[in-house]
Amino acid sequence: MRWRFRAILRRALVAVLVIVQTGIATYYMLAILPYHGSTAVEKALAGLFALLFGWITAAFWTAILGFVVRRGRGGDRLSLVRRHPAEELATVPVGRTAVIMPIYHEPVDRALAGLEAVYRSLAGTGELDAFDFFILSDSRHPLVWLSEQQAWHTLCERLGAAGRLYYRRRVANLHYKSGNIGDFLRRWGRDYEYMVVLDADSLMAGATIVEMVRLMALEPQVGILQTNPAIVNARSAFARAQQFANRVYGPLFASGLAAMMLGEAAYWGHNAAIRIRPFMRLCGLPQLSGFGLFSGPILSHDFVEAAYMSRGGHEVWLEPELGGSFEESPPSLIDELTRDRRWAKGNLQHLWLLVTGRRFRFAHRMTFLNGILAYGSSLLWLAFLVLAAIEVARFTLWPINYFPSPHQLFPLWPEWHPEWAIRLAGSTVIVLVLPKLLAMADLVLRRRQARYGGSRALLGGIGLEFLISVLLAPIRMLAHSRYVVESLLGVSLSWAGQNRSVETSWPAAIRRHAPGTVVAALWGGFALWLKPLYFLWSLPVVAPLVLAAPISVLLSRVDWGDAFAGRGLLVTPSDREVPEVVEAFRRALGSPLTAGGRRAFERAVVDPVANSVHVAAGRARRAQRGRLRRLAERCFEHGPEALSRDELDRLAQDAETMSWLHRQAWRSPPASYWGRRVDRDPVDRSPRSDPP
């Protein structure tokens, strides 16, 4: 437990540095304010500034710690991976492991191509026999889950994975992803020692998975082992910027975070290995017993599961040195914001656990707070901007108040020091930029700059990424503020799958960003009318908000991403040397598994093989027999378009009806709806690549 003492020391050091730096900056802020914090508005401004500056300073010192740790020989000597040499690991038997991929309305070909790549990679290690694979679907739309079932069967054929690759769809998808995984564990958890959780966009090298399982076998106190996934496959300019940031700065922040947390790290919900027995004993999630947002199922489950695991005496490690772990970035700002809406709500729920949760370790409480502030800080920033506007308006429009405090003996002369404000703004920029430059220094010192196109391209990429993040920051701030308020007010939201490829259209961008653009234009006009200098100070926030729609559209463009890469900007190592598992994924994506769209239903009816799969996986619903038969007759006569989504869903779930429809379709005359489908060229469902 030597690590626990070191962790406390490291956290204390970072805390002291954050507090001191924040204290100094806040002192400067008070000096800058005209009444030096004597009025209520200025007190609130100073308080918000301290919180926000402390927030970015914490990230700054985490990166500095990461840099220091990475400069040591071989990385952090307290890390888990450094405890066991490769020769020792190679002798450890690999325990029974389930590789699970929970999915919900995901692009089927993309998700299963990822699973295929992981499967093939694991087969390449020679340890495949220790692994089973589960596609755990929560999809509700019949066209989606029919596609999933067909793709699963084709993948089984392609990989020769019958009896090793399974597909389970929940009929009632209670409690979202955590409920999905819980359902898997309650049915099959006893059969496995470990599980590796993948997201629909996850990729993990077989060697990494085997190494993780072996590490866990040697360290029985470890409950969760989390990797730091690298972003790959970015095409749009937006995704390229995220990928570049993730690859260049990510290791620094992740190393710093891992060095501070050590065995009390966070679990991020995917690309991680979990010891099943303690997870099942400790990590069943309760319903929140509060009010509004703080009642019902826990949405963001991963942080909570890590906290429960840790509370139960098991360690949770983040190991950035484990390579071979990948994920994808949302392709556009709108997709990121759609995802953030869910995450904001989930993270804010942790407020309840932070306040009422018992026996949580301090580190995990800090993880909750960090997650809350990831979105809450946007609302704080917005409040700071509004208060700053009030302060400027009061200073400009109202007569000067020489006695702002009651019982004041002497007059207070309000002062405005723009040069101090510039200095403070400059130091804030340094806090934001220095970690990026340190990340570059880390790469140069490791002689890795060539993988990023060389030092000049690296520096150019950092500049471009900084510009993009400056443009995006106010748009994210406004959107996140809205999500926080909506969450707290209990505005409901639907839990939807994620878009992973489509560019943003102009109408979609205008619809999405119009409210922010109007607010920002009014704000800018007000600032200009009030004071030209204040208008200039507001520009970095106002301008991106006014231009949000074009920013959103242009950054979602793949040709912009390609153009940047063509000029050597935002280039990452995976552009030049594609990791094997990523290459396998791209190959798999080139051989799609599904017919796609409405054809999934037609294929389920017409294709003898697909129909057999659906009939075998379907259920017998004797109670609704008459109703189902009427639906089937309507479908037979007019085609699936004549049925609603729910009716189609009911029909597709019933084995007997699907079998009846199949036979009726093949008996139908050539000119009928189904006759035309039957006589169309068959879908090529032959396995297009060899089994591993």
Add this chain to the structure above:
Amino acid sequence: MARPAREIALERALRYLERCGVPPGPDVRAELEDLVAELSADGDDPTPLDRVMDRLWSRLEACRVEVPPTAPPIHRTSMGQG
């Protein structure tokens, strides 16, 4: 001009077998032609499609697809909370 019912039935049966993974070789074709002729001769129905398909499903093993197990045997257990 409408195709003869026998031809439609034969084409449909061949197509079905093809989708089951049975290549439409000369032997298969000959067997199906016999089947269609037999069912067309002894039935009152001018379109033997129904009967050809029914016979196909009842006679041909090739159309019985072996579906891999969707899940391993369930060993139900519960989860604890903390």
